Amino acid sequence: MYEYDLSKARWRKSSYSNGEGGSCVEVADGVPGVVPVRDSKVPGGAVLVIGTSAWTEFIGALEP
Numbered sequence: 001m002y003e004y005d006l007s008k009a010r011w012r013k014s015s016y017s018n019g020e021g022g023s024c025v026e027v028a029d030g031v032p033g034v035v036p037v038r039d040s041k042v043p044g045g046a047v048l049v050i051g052t053s054a055w056t057e058f059i060g061a062l063e064p
Contacts, residue, residue: 004049006036013040 009028024040035055037048050058 002049004031004034004036006031006047009036011038011040011043 006028010030011026011028014025014027026038026040026043028036028038031049034049034051037050039045
């Protein structure tokens with residue numbers, strides 16, 4: 001299992017998140033080779049780390 005130091009990660013909230021407590025996802029930029037993803041309502045909670053190629057494929061499948 002790999003461990004990533006995310007203590008200085010720059011998190012950004014999804015443009016689809018809203019200010020009403022709805023589904024809020026954040027991703028961190030600048031972590032080589034992976035895209036960390038977390039629930040913005042629980043910033044100290046679990047982080048899902050996804051490989052960049054899998055993330056690119058996932059995002060591509062969501063775009064209209």
